Amino acid sequence: MIQVESLTKRYNGKTAVDSISFQANEQEILVLLGTSGCGKTTTLKMINRLIEPDSGTILIDGKSIREQQAEQLRMGIGFVMQHSGLFPHYTIRQNIAVVPKLLKWSPKQTEQRTQELLEKLHLSEDVLNRYPQELSGGQQQRVGIARALIANTPVLLMDEPFGALDTITKADIHAEFKSLQELKNKTVVLVTHDVQEAFELGHRIALMDNGKIIQIGTREEIIYRPKNSFVSEFFAENRLLLEYKLTSISALMPYLHESGNFLNQSNLSESDSTWHALQKLSTDKTHALDYERLSQAFGEYRKSQIR
Amino acid sequence: MKQQSLWEFVVEQHEKLFSQILEHLGLTFLSLFLAILVGVPLGILIARNRKLANPVLGIAGILQTVPSIALLGFMIPAFGIGATPAIVALLIYALLPIIRNTYTGITGVNPLLIESATALGMNKRQLLFNIQLPLAMPVIMAGIRTAAVINVGVATLASFVAAGGLGEFIFGGISLNNTNMILAGAIPAALLAILLDQCIALLQKSGYASLRYLKLGIPILLAIVAVIYVWPSASKSDLKFGFTPEFMGRQDGDLGLRSVYGIQIKPKVVSDAIMYKAASEGELDVISGYSTDGRIQVFDLLVLEDDKNIFPPYYAAPIIKTKTLAKFPGLKDALDLLAGKISDSLMRDLNYKTDFQNLTPEKVAKDFLTENGLLKEKRNGNAGTIRIGSKIFGEQYILVAIYKMLIEGNTDYQVETKTGLGGTKICFDALANDAIDLYPEYTGTGLLVLLNPSQETIRKVSQHPDKTYDYVNAAFKKQYGIEWLQPIGFNNAYALMMRQKQAASLGIRSISDLKDYLDKAN
Ligand SMILES: Nc1ncnc2c1ncn2[C@@H]1O[C@H](COP(=O)(O)OP(=O)(O)OP(=O)(O)O)[C@@H](O)[C@H]1O
Numbered sequence A: 001m002i003q004v005e006s007l008t009k010r011y012n013g014k015t016a017v018d019s020i021s022f023q024a025n026e027q028e029i030l031v032l033l034g035t036s037g038c039g040k041t042t043t044l045k046m047i048n049r050l051i052e053p054d055s056g057t058i059l060i061d062g063k064s065i066r067e068q069q070a071e072q073l074r075m076g077i078g079f080v081m082q083h084s085g086l087f088p089h090y091t092i093r094q095n096i097a098v099v100p101k102l103l104k105w106s107p108k109q110t111e112q113r114t115q116e117l118l119e120k121l122h123l124s125e126d127v128l129n130r131y132p133q134e135l136s137g138g139q140q141q142r143v144g145i146a147r148a149l150i151a152n153t154p155v156l157l158m159d160e161p162f163g164a165l166d167t168i169t170k171a172d173i174h175a176e177f178k179s180l181q182e183l184k185n186k187t188v189v190l191v192t193h194d195v196q197e198a199f200e201l202g203h204r205i206a207l208m209d210n211g212k213i214i215q216i217g218t219r220e221e222i223i224y225r226p227k228n229s230f231v232s233e234f235f236a237e238n239r240l241l242l243e244y245k246l247t248s249i250s251a252l253m254p255y256l257h258e259s260g261n262f263l264n265q266s267n268l269s270e271s272d273s274t275w276h277a278l279q280k281l282s283t284d285k286t287h288a289l290d291y292e293r294l295s296q297a298f299g300e301y302r303k304s305q306i307r
Numbered sequence B: 001m002k003q004q005s006l007w008e009f010v011v012e013q014h015e016k017l018f019s020q021i022l023e024h025l026g027l028t029f030l031s032l033f034l035a036i037l038v039g040v041p042l043g044i045l046i047a048r049n050r051k052l053a054n055p056v057l058g059i060a061g062i063l064q065t066v067p068s069i070a071l072l073g074f075m076i077p078a079f080g081i082g083a084t085p086a087i088v089a090l091l092i093y094a095l096l097p098i099i100r101n102t103y104t105g106i107t108g109v110n111p112l113l114i115e116s117a118t119a120l121g122m123n124k125r126q127l128l129f130n131i132q133l134p135l136a137m138p139v140i141m142a143g144i145r146t147a148a149v150i151n152v153g154v155a156t157l158a159s160f161v162a163a164g165g166l167g168e169f170i171f172g173g174i175s176l177n178n179t180n181m182i183l184a185g186a187i188p189a190a191l192l193a194i195l196l197d198q199c200i201a202l203l204q205k206s207g208y209a210s211l212r213y214l215k216l217g218i219p220i221l222l223a224i225v226a227v228i229y230v231w232p233s234a235s236k237s238d239l240k241f242g243f244t245p246e247f248m249g250r251q252d253g254d255l256g257l258r259s260v261y262g263i264q265i266k267p268k269v270v271s272d273a274i275m276y277k278a279a280s281e282g283e284l285d286v287i288s289g290y291s292t293d294g295r296i297q298v299f300d301l302l303v304l305e306d307d308k309n310i311f312p313p314y315y316a317a318p319i320i321k322t323k324t325l326a327k328f329p330g331l332k333d334a335l336d337l338l339a340g341k342i343s344d345s346l347m348r349d350l351n352y353k354t355d356f357q358n359l360t361p362e363k364v365a366k367d368f369l370t371e372n373g374l375l376k377e378k379r380n381g382n383a384g385t386i387r388i389g390s391k392i393f394g395e396q397y398i399l400v401a402i403y404k405m406l407i408e409g410n411t412d413y414q415v416e417t418k419t420g421l422g423g424t425k426i427c428f429d430a431l432a433n434d435a436i437d438l439y440p441e442y443t444g445t446g447l448l449v450l451l452n453p454s455q456e457t458i459r460k461v462s463q464h465p466d467k468t469y470d471y472v473n474a475a476f477k478k479q480y481g482i483e484w485l486q487p488i489g490f491n492n493a494y495a496l497m498m499r500q501k502q503a504a505s506l507g508i509r510s511i512s513d514l515k516d517y518l519d520k521a522n
């Protein structure tokens, strides 16, 4: 668990991070979302002391991060850079093994863990002997993530880890990432400026602007109960899409009067999003009626959410 | 006499050549190694503490602009003569490229990678060795490569301070008008530079892994260096000899000492510029020199009597092509104004004024002409330009300045001077190829270096100064169309000299005394 208390950072008199406070819990992904230059990276880097704050405190599991040596602290925190940050003179194998080497793991243990991560991140074994520049952007990002995961640290900080990817690859990696068992008991703080990514991956979202957190909450809270006009305007463009995506079919069940027997027919499950279900149903003419019913149910559900 | 081919020279001198190459390599490697030892940490330091970067790079830059010979000269008071001052001087030259490239290499590493490594938990030391140095290695290697090539070149000058190396052949050859000798030194030096450059380029390609080879190479290198510098120091006599490269190769020099006096010694080869000082400071005991040198009186040296007459007379006179004299009427009369005007002691005095009172040759020349009533107002005529050359030592500069004033005061010609031409060969070639019109030469040099007749002739004509003069004048006219004008008066012959005090305490007055002393000592 990370607790951030009135954290402030100024650059040459200009405030980059302005007295922000938030908490990131265990077993959750907290997303820091905001436009370019709003202070996301600065905030994230203060957590592992790449940047020292001007004032404020940060506690990890109740302990101030200033209590231990910076190097010790960092070895206990996985960090994924905004750009992959792989070392060009190291092979992928060596890149992944940087932290184990610092921790003086045995070669056997390192190798075992590397293999494990390769599998989980869908990387083929032959990349190990290649150099970073011989990998595609997506592969590099995965290696960057593997490097951050290898020591199985309880805290993981990620700065736009999928920033350099095209939308299709991004969607694939998002799916893989979400299903990573590795993340389930970590505290993850993920920085992005991509609204869809924030909603795709985040359990909770902190929306930042100009060095301040404007609103922090679950995805539903952010979308359905925006704190002010800035928040609602921020999502205005993606609003409908996000809502469809956010709403699982199970949430619509009370509004589906003729109960959803289409689920089994079309290979959908209750945990799928409305967006996903509608997409699927819209491709098949025989489900035209189901499509209509689902849309209607969503409309009623939505009315109940917006008060 | 049949000309010796380069190959014959190399075969004949292969032992010397081999040891010179070894010395050259030793100097280059040892200084390079030390420069890496000093330069890389300094580069790292200033990369970490950028405030220091400008002063450190500035100082290294200034040191590098000091002319090599001057730098070698500065080293002598601190380190004496021999390998040490040469290595220190070479080290200083090699520093700048190594420091600068280490600095730019390290500061040029992508800051994102530094941050990435820091984020993974590396401390400063791990960051340096795992990330910064490996990524900067190609740039650092390029610096070392530059330094190595510079050092092979500058190491040729090490012979000036008796550190040996291929410079012995190169500068000996220039002084002795021996092309084979020059080439035997210059070609291996060039090859060494290319070889070293390519070897380091190979290391550079193999990247960071090459550091491991370097670790292997260092003990080998140190072993070579140790062999080179410890081996020859097992000399018997306690007198230290230092001769110029020119003296080493001449019939009237070291060769004469061996064959006529039977003095068998292993002298250090050292430049004229520093020899006297080294002798006065006790770094050397017996040196070769010139009898009109102003430094003899300054450093309180004794000229040993040449009781077996191996040093032929060295009367100075301007030499000039006959056709040039015809082209510039009146020139000969102006030049002859100086004939017989300067005695040995007067020349020594004039030399003393430039070398030790730091008067300019022009000032000394003007004062001399004024005192002798020879100075005339400059005519500023434009009937043509006479180009006068000089070798690279004080006496010649003074003579050239005097001639310039005489010509400009007594004729309508203008004078252009080309002073500081490296040695006999360079001056003479310049004259023969009409790059200059005249320069002051010495009869002994003309005889032994330029004409190089049989032993028999040499013995015959060097008995008397006039005979020598007549012989060279006739031979030059015949062979080159060059005339010797009337001698200036003084005889700047070769001489052996020692410190007055030491000579007195050992009871040495002549070269034969020296020989006796050496025989007893062994
Ligand atoms: N080293 C620095 N010196 C001066 N100003 C800085 C420095 N680093 C960041 N800033 C400023 O601080 C503010 C916040 O920067 P930060 O990098 O945290 O933004 P960000 O939210 O991560 O943006 P992006 O999405 O573009 O990465 C910006 O206005 C930036 O210009």
Ligand SMILES: [Mg+2]
Pocket (backbone or CB within 6 Å): A040, A041, A042, A082, A159
């Ligand atoms: Mg950022």
